[in-house]
Amino acid sequence: xxxxxxxxxxxxxxxxxxxxxxxxxxxxxxxxxxxxxxxxxxxxxxxxxxxxxxxxxxxxxxxxxxxxxxxxxxxxxxxxxxxxxxxxxxxxxxxxxxxxxxxxxxxxxxxxxxxxxxxxxxxxxxxxxxxxxxxxxxxxxxxxxxxxxxxxxxxxxxxxxxxxxxxxxxxxxxxxxxxxxxxxxxxxxxxxxxxxxxxxxxxxxxxxxxxxxxxxxxxxxxxxxxxxxxxxxxxxxxxxxxxxxxxxxxxxxxxxxxxxxxxxxxxxxxxxxxxxxxxxxxxxxxxxxxxxxxxx
Amino acid sequence: xxxxxxxxxxxxxxxxxxxxxxxxxxxxxxxxxxxxxxxxxxxxxxxxxxxxxxxxxxxxxxxxxxxxxxxxxxxxxxxxxxxxxxxxxxxxxxxxxxxxxxxxxxxxxxxxxxxxxxxxxxxxxxxxxxxxxxxxxxxxxxxxxxxxxxxxxxxxxxxxxxxxxxxxxxxxxxxxxxxxxxxxxxxxxxxxxxxxxxxxxxxxxxxxxxxxxxxxxxxxxxxxxxxxxxxxxxxxxxxxxxxxxxxxxxxxxxxxxxxxxxxxxxxxxxxxxxxxxxxxxxxxxxxxxxxxxxxxxxxxxxxxxxxxxxxxxxxxxxxxxxxxxxxxxxxxxxxxxxxxxxxxxxxxxxxxxxxxx
Numbered sequence: 001x002x003x004x005x006x007x008x009x010x011x012x013x014x015x016x017x018x019x020x021x022x023x024x025x026x027x028x029x030x031x032x033x034x035x036x037x038x039x040x041x042x043x044x045x046x047x048x049x050x051x052x053x054x055x056x057x058x059x060x061x062x063x064x065x066x067x068x069x070x071x072x073x074x075x076x077x078x079x080x081x082x083x084x085x086x087x088x089x090x091x092x093x094x095x096x097x098x099x100x101x102x103x104x105x106x107x108x109x110x111x112x113x114x115x116x117x118x119x120x121x122x123x124x125x126x127x128x129x130x131x132x133x134x135x136x137x138x139x140x141x142x143x144x145x146x147x148x149x150x151x152x153x154x155x156x157x158x159x160x161x162x163x164x165x166x167x168x169x170x171x172x173x174x175x176x177x178x179x180x181x182x183x184x185x186x187x188x189x190x191x192x193x194x195x196x197x198x199x200x201x202x203x204x205x206x207x208x209x210x211x212x213x214x215x216x217x218x219x220x221x222x223x224x225x226x227x228x229x230x231x232x233x234x235x236x237x238x239x240x241x242x243x244x245x246x247x248x249x250x251x252x253x254x255x256x257x258x259x260x261x262x263x264x265x266x267x268x269x270x271x272x273x274x275x276x277x278x279x280x281x282x283x284x285x286x287x288x289x290x291x292x293x294x295x296x
Numbered sequence: 297x298x299x300x301x302x303x304x305x306x307x308x309x310x311x312x313x314x315x316x317x318x319x320x321x322x323x324x325x326x327x328x329x330x331x332x333x334x335x336x337x338x339x340x341x342x343x344x345x346x347x348x349x350x351x352x353x354x355x356x357x358x359x360x361x362x363x364x365x366x367x368x369x370x371x372x373x374x375x376x377x378x379x380x381x382x383x384x385x386x387x388x389x390x391x392x393x394x395x396x397x398x399x400x401x402x403x404x405x406x407x408x409x410x411x412x413x414x415x416x417x418x419x420x421x422x423x424x425x426x427x428x429x430x431x432x433x434x435x436x437x438x439x440x441x442x443x444x445x446x447x448x449x450x451x452x453x454x455x456x457x458x459x460x461x462x463x464x465x466x467x468x469x470x471x472x473x474x475x476x477x478x479x480x481x482x483x484x485x486x487x488x489x490x491x492x493x494x495x496x497x498x499x500x501x502x503x504x505x506x507x508x509x510x511x512x513x514x515x516x517x518x519x520x521x522x523x524x525x526x527x528x529x530x531x532x533x534x535x536x537x538x539x540x541x542x543x544x545x546x547x548x549x550x551x552x553x554x555x556x557x558x559x560x561x562x563x564x565x566x567x568x569x570x571x572x573x574x575x576x577x578x579x580x581x582x583x584x585x586x587x588x589x590x591x592x593x594x595x596x597x598x599x600x601x602x603x604x605x606x607x608x609x610x611x612x613x614x615x616x617x618x619x620x621x622x623x624x625x626x627x628x629x630x631x632x633x634x635x636x637x638x639x640x641x642x643x644x645x646x647x648x649x650x651x652x653x
Binding site for chain 2: 185187188190191192193194195196197198201205206209210
């Protein structure tokens with residue numbers, strides 16, 4: 001950037017006005033970006049401060065933006081006195097197991113779709129059909145899923161959520177991994193098979209090690225989606241034993257009181273893993289998603 | 297007999313990519329499958345490797361019919377055009393891979409990897425990863441991975457085509473020596489006729505899925521089975537003159553060109569009206585000064601190659617390429633004198649292009 005500026009200066013006359021204009025454009029861009037960042041982060045900031053404020057400070061008017069005496073009381077309240085610790089464990093278990101399930105199943109399916117020639121363009125059609133299930137709004141399936149889980153006697157169990165999340169994440173995994181597999185030359189497996197390995201051996205020894213970054217990104221995305229899911233968790237679980245964190249937090253809004261502090265504390269804790277994971281894999285995510293889009 | 301294709305056909309949809317191919321390759325032989333892209337040579341190799349299924353016909357390695365044997369049990373090794381090195385493994389791990397999956401003991405793997413690496417002079421890169429290597433080095437690693445195991449047959453799919461011209465010639469020589477030392481049956485695919493001529497014991501020329509000729513390089517060059525083979529092998533390609541045979545005068549008449557034929561040639565053309573005469577550029581002599589019995593021609597263009605000069609002539613209304621000495625100089629449109637060494641000419645059927653012998 002400094003080099004550019006130096007260059008613009010050395011041109012003089014016309015160059016200066018050009019440089020001025022580009023500086024103006026850049027300024028406008030930054031202003032717009034700052035606005036967007038403020039809009040995106042304001043609720044996070046609000047939640048974070050509320051979780052640390054005493055109840056008096058929470059409702060002070062005008063609001064105490066930065067100066068207040070912080071307290072961890074709400075965190076203690078949420079995770080020690082109330083069941084939020086248990087919700088957290090449920091969320092982690094459900095997200096972990098469903099991610100394991102969808103990534104395992106989806107990776108094998110994606111490999112098949114990426115590598116085997118099926119008759120009548122079945123590979124292509126099957127892939128699109130799998131993708132189409134993702135366009136399907138979850139609310140449409142909420143009631144049928146509720147009825148199915150009731151008949152299976154799985155209501156209010158973690159198993160119900162694991163099964164449903166696995167199914168909902170599967171198309172995403174298939175499409176992401178299919179893109180990663182298609183990016184690898186077929187000759188790699190062919191060489192491995194000629195070298196004496198079976199196809200499955202080649203998959204495990206050659207192909208999977210090469211798609212580990214993609215696999216990790218896909219898994220994290222699944223984790224995030226399962227972790228954040230609210231609607232189906234609300235419909236399928238109503239007891240503390242199987243309630244996930246988002247449902248638990250929403251449950252603090254009652255007709256008698258709204259525990260802002262407790263909700264915010266739980267919200268901050270719920271947000272942290274997502275934040276960390278998303279930051280770790282955003283590079284791969286953009287690449288993986290656009291790959292699928294172009295090659296599909 | 298080591299490898300045998302018996303009436304093998306491969307179809308993709310309705311299109312026969314390899315059409316009723318029959319080929320027998322001897323033990324220890326170096327056979328090159330040669331042809332333009334899309335001629336079915338790579339598909340033939342991939343069928344032998346087990347990477348494609350034959351639609352019909354039998355493929356044999358040794359005495360075993362291998363049509364239904366998966367690649368890993370065919371006891372072959374293959375060098376791919378792209379080398380297909382495993383990017384996440386070191387050179388040593390790449391070379392060791394065929395041994396590792398066959399559960400060879402660790403010390404034995406180490407010993408053999410080292411020996412092959414020394415043979416191919418890549419022992420100093422054993423700890424590097426493929427992406428750190430140059431094209432020529434990668435090529436050697438791919439070769440090392442193929443020969444570390446001592447398989448029954450080596451398959452090579454245009455292994456030199458990604459190298460620059462100089463390195464290609466060097467590796468070509470080394471491949472030839474290597475195959476000679478190992479004595480292992482090798483099937484090699486290329487579209488480069490120079491590679492085919494220099495490497496092969498026998499060359500199989502293919503076109504449009506059909507085998508055109510399977511013979512020694514000498515015979516492929518000097519006794520081509522048809523016009524396609526004659527044209528494909530040799531740079532520049534053979535000259536062709538389409539014309540009529542006049543039995544009365546014993547001459548072959550091209551456009552503005554009358555060529556007297558010898559007795560044995562008359563025999564070959566007997567009963568035909570039309571035919572194609574083929575003559576290699578080195579069998580056309582050209583001189584600036586007039587000589588007895590030579591024909592007048594006009595220089596269309598000359599190309600200096602350094603070691604020789606290619607001279608494009610108009611002879612009558614025919615265009616003919618002659619291979620002249622390096623110091624031959626002539627301007628465009630300059631009249632020169634040419635002689636066709638008709639004893640060395642070939643004749644081909646005007647329609648089918650089959651050689652007339």
